[in-house]
Amino acid sequence: MADYDISKAFEIIENELIDSMMRNFKNHRAEEEKEGYNWSQWQSEQLKSLEQYRRTNQKKYGKQFSTLNKKIEEMLKNAMADGNAKQEAEILKAIKKGFNVGKVSPSSTGEFFKVNDRKLDALINATKSDMKKAETAILRMSNDKYRKAIFNAQVYANSGAGTYEKAVDMAVKDMLQAGLNCVEYRNGARHTLSDYADMAIRTANKRAYLYGEGQKRQEWGISLVVVNSRQGGCPDCAQYIGRAFIDDVYSGGSKADGNYPLLSEAIAGGLFHPRCKDSTSTYYEGITSLEPVSNEEIAKMKERETLETKQQNAERQEKRYNRLAQHSLDENNKIKYQNRADDWHKSNMFYEDKLEQFINSADKQKFYKPIYDGDNIETFNRKVNNSNIVINAHKTTAYNNIYISDNVKLKRKHLHIFDKNITKVLEMLNESNSLNKPKILIVSPKEMMTNAIASYRPVENILNINSVYFTNTNLSVLQKDFACPDNPLSTILHELIHWQDAEKYRSKFGEITEFNKYCDYLDNIYLKKVARLYAKGYNVSDISNYAKIKFLNKEFDEVYTEYRVKKYLEG
Numbered sequence: 001m002a003d004y005d006i007s008k009a010f011e012i013i014e015n016e017l018i019d020s021m022m023r024n025f026k027n028h029r030a031e032e033e034k035e036g037y038n039w040s041q042w043q044s045e046q047l048k049s050l051e052q053y054r055r056t057n058q059k060k061y062g063k064q065f066s067t068l069n070k071k072i073e074e075m076l077k078n079a080m081a082d083g084n085a086k087q088e089a090e091i092l093k094a095i096k097k098g099f100n101v102g103k104v105s106p107s108s109t110g111e112f113f114k115v116n117d118r119k120l121d122a123l124i125n126a127t128k129s130d131m132k133k134a135e136t137a138i139l140r141m142s143n144d145k146y147r148k149a150i151f152n153a154q155v156y157a158n159s160g161a162g163t164y165e166k167a168v169d170m171a172v173k174d175m176l177q178a179g180l181n182c183v184e185y186r187n188g189a190r191h192t193l194s195d196y197a198d199m200a201i202r203t204a205n206k207r208a209y210l211y212g213e214g215q216k217r218q219e220w221g222i223s224l225v226v227v228n229s230r231q232g233g234c235p236d237c238a239q240y241i242g243r244a245f246i247d248d249v250y251s252g253g254s255k256a257d258g259n260y261p262l263l264s265e266a267i268a269g270g271l272f273h274p275r276c277k278d279s280t281s282t283y284y285e286g287i288t289s290l291e292p293v294s295n296e297e298i299a300k301m302k303e304r305e306t307l308e309t310k311q312q313n314a315e316r317q318e319k320r321y322n323r324l325a326q327h328s329l330d331e332n333n334k335i336k337y338q339n340r341a342d343d344w345h346k347s348n349m350f351y352e353d354k355l356e357q358f359i360n361s362a363d364k365q366k367f368y369k370p371i372y373d374g375d376n377i378e379t380f381n382r383k384v385n386n387s388n389i390v391i392n393a394h395k396t397t398a399y400n401n402i403y404i405s406d407n408v409k410l411k412r413k414h415l416h417i418f419d420k421n422i423t424k425v426l427e428m429l430n431e432s433n434s435l436n437k438p439k440i441l442i443v444s445p446k447e448m449m450t451n452a453i454a455s456y457r458p459v460e461n462i463l464n465i466n467s468v469y470f471t472n473t474n475l476s477v478l479q480k481d482f483a484c485p486d487n488p489l490s491t492i493l494h495e496l497i498h499w500q501d502a503e504k505y506r507s508k509f510g511e512i513t514e515f516n517k518y519c520d521y522l523d524n525i526y527l528k529k530v531a532r533l534y535a536k537g538y539n540v541s542d543i544s545n546y547a548k549i550k551f552l553n554k555e556f557d558e559v560y561t562e563y564r565v566k567k568y569l570e571g
Helices: 003-027 039-096 106-158 164-178 193-220 235-240 263-268 295-327 331-360 412-428 490-509 515-535 545-552 556-570
Strands: 224-228 244-246 279-282 372-384 387-396 402-405 439-443 454-457 462-466
Touching: 003 039, 003 106, 003 164, 003 193, 003 295, 039 106, 039 193, 039 279, 039 372, 106 164, 106 193, 164 295, 164 331, 193 279, 235 295, 244 263, 295 331, 387 439, 402 412, 412 490, 454 490, 462 490, 490 515, 490 556, 515 556, 545 556
Parallel strands: 402 439, 439 462
Antiparallel strands: 224 244, 224 279, 372 387, 387 402, 454 462
16 A cells, blocks of 8 residues: 555545534534524534444544554555665666675674664554554544534524524534644644645655665665755755765664765755655765756756645645535535635646646756656566566656556656546546555556557556557547547546456455456456346447457457446546
């Protein structure tokens, strides 16, 4: 599970807590009497609901929190392993380029490995402990906010607020504006559980990854690193970018390793602060070039950061007023808040367009965040027709979980558009909040090994995209045999419907281990659905040429998937 997914899971929980609270206010509306509402009776009923609300949440979300905390532990261990494996691959590449290194024997560094393992365990325990405190805090705050709203509603009613609806709206306004901001930082700022989780887990994940890299460097007797990621880097950390350091934090280095400053000194100066975009890679003397950032580059970083800050603020405000509009009982308040939400949506889109222009500007795009997420590399094994091919791919900086094969060159603009289309399709399928989204792997035609534009692999939960998807100037020609060929979402939607089918299967039967068994299951289901369409006089040929071919081949899941694509895109 990605750190983003965990943060999103906490956001869903927060929204559910608020939704449940507001449903109780709506459902327990007192009967109107000649003198008005019997607020005492209403208050008594609400307090009973509060107790039930508390017990239900403790039982329901206690289990969810436990599952998420286990995922956090798994994620941090995987991050360390990924850093370790990636670093060995990079060291071996450097050796091929002529870097001389004598591998240190495991026995001489055994204690260091133990120390790093203990550091990882301490990191896991500290992260889980902090998350448990925050989880307890959000349940406690939801109860407190509910109780406060119950009593405040009566106060506002007695003070002349008017209707029941207006009194309740006034009682919950502050809570709906702020959300359940249960975490307080040292500077007094308050944050929601999802905001805190995003920061804390990303930071912990990065540290675990660095532990893995450092452990492998120690094994090879290497301690020099260079701070990188000037593109999209932090203006506050620009002074460290492109400079070499002795890594005395993760790689066991010391001042005796050369005439370089210590990494610990840079970290003490602010490097690797929460949500820091910068990272390190191994510095190979004689091979790695050092390129400190210029004042012009720092100015561009600041420009990008300003745009991002404004866009993120607009996005938060849009969510805030949408929440107020959604939960307000008074119709006039609903209209007022929805108008404010619409205004902030326009502002959000304005700054998003500004950022996109920044990305696409030929003279500026080199200063924007890179297409790759540092040196985050993963190995994929693709099997087609008894052939096996190993694919090394870089994780991208995209919003979705997208990887690009080392054999594929992709423009930043194309990745950005593709990423946004993935998000659109997930929203279309009501799967934006899914916690098991597929890894999306963009491969070369040779690595694809078929003529397919894309294919979803349910056993591995991987969506493969043939790079011809991006190189073909006329996508409609490439999609000519499929439903809605002129729509750029057609192929993506088709494959993500396959993923959605697989998710439904996994939720019912568990993981997919036998591909043929899974296909038989789908064909059995969709044969019946296609048969019903046929009985109603529906012409499969009207869907697409691909649907017609698959119908003749009795691949009914493909037929019905094409039918659903057409329904989604054409209504």
